Amino acid sequence: MTAAMPLARRRVAAWGWPLIALRLTAMLALLAASLALYYLFAIFTAHNPVPRLFLRGVGAIAGLRIRTSGPRPARRTFFLANHVTWLDILAIAGRTGSAFVAHDGLAQIGPLRWLCELNDTVFVARHERRSVAAQIEKVRIALADTGALTIFPEGTCSDGTGTLPFKSSLLSAIEGDSDIPVQPVWLDYGAETRKVAWVGEEPGLDNALGILARWRPVDLTIHFLPPLPREDRADRKRMAAAARMAIEAARAG
Template identity: 65%
Template sequence: MSAGRAIGPAGWLRIILRALAMIAALALAVPAFYVFKPFTRRNPVPRRFLAALGRISGMTVRRTGPAPQPGSFLIANHVSWLDIPALAGATGSAFVAHDGLAAFAPLRWLCDKNDTVFIARHDRASVTRQIEQVRAALAETGALTVFPEGTTSDGTGLLPFKSALLSALETDADHVPVQPVWLDYGREVADIAWVGVEPGLDNALRVLARRRPVTLTLHFLLPLEPAARANRKTMAKAAQDAIQAAIDRPA
């Protein structure tokens, strides 16, 4: 089902059933979060809840390559909202997100429970504070993921990687593993990608209406070598080159 195609009765039924399942998962996750909160530093409930959302949406996640070390900084391409439940479920990662998401209170609450770091894209004065937030999140979470393209792409290539948020690693490069990740939706990518002028709700409904499962392969690539981590610009370029090479590699 491609963008612009009307959703039929069977598709709407799948949307309703999946939405109800997501509400049920949230109803279970909220009390479970507060039960675990006093006893764990890294609450396992958000990771399991996000993984459940991915499965309810019809997504199957596969993994290749070396698993991230604890406290890793993951640099990934960005194709769909499904990227977040997939990476969180596989690694326990928190995320760096733009502050526009924080404007919607229920979404802000959910993001906070997964230790999301909100950044103001156009507020140059807050860069130092944002870098400190990134460092704190790296110290407290199992992993932290940034999507340096700054928006979603069509999944067949990459948009330019922006290096500003990698400034947090310039003085901690010897202590934080930095690992590129290629999110690969295979031949289904055109039906999954959220690009162009398509509203977010329309994209979510399209995905939830699908009969065919969504298969996403997380290709964990080799962590960056010290020479590639001299500064934020070299890190951004090295990560982009590594992911592009994986995309271009013959199957």
């Protein structure tokens, strides 16, 4: 599949703004309460449960309604997921407690970087080949520290009707490590996929406001597919291809 064409710019109807205001107020209240709990729990444990609960709560406030299918993930798992919208992060983190690998562009936004770091996000510069070795080492450290880590190997959002080619460079972090399950994840928004997908040149704020203005919930099924067998983990490129094929097969099935 090739990259999707830009979508028409979303416009928020007049009746959507009160709902946006209500949801943003609820999110800010949740953030304030969560920060207090986060720093309290940080005194007692290195595996803070608050980011997971916060992201799950933000998803619920945004209208996200989640069901899951497939084998229950192990606590220490490397997830390879398709990427449709920013809701993906809320959904996976809320269900698994996973940290994420994110493009370093997010790191330039101070408050967002701070929130991401509370959930142990690893920032990488995908287009700087000279720093690939350092990025791989960051991923290894994150896996050791957090247990579960999610990568969106497409490198960007797709329109959800197919998957873009999977980039494999960061999978070098788990080459030869058979102790960590590598589990493909298919995020399926069903009939609402095109309405929530963040693709093309659409500004992120437009996408976020369009979703927050919805009165109908956003239904998402997280399909946890079987972890890759040993023969599909021979090298990073084979891992990437096998994970993409597994997601495509589940979509077609």
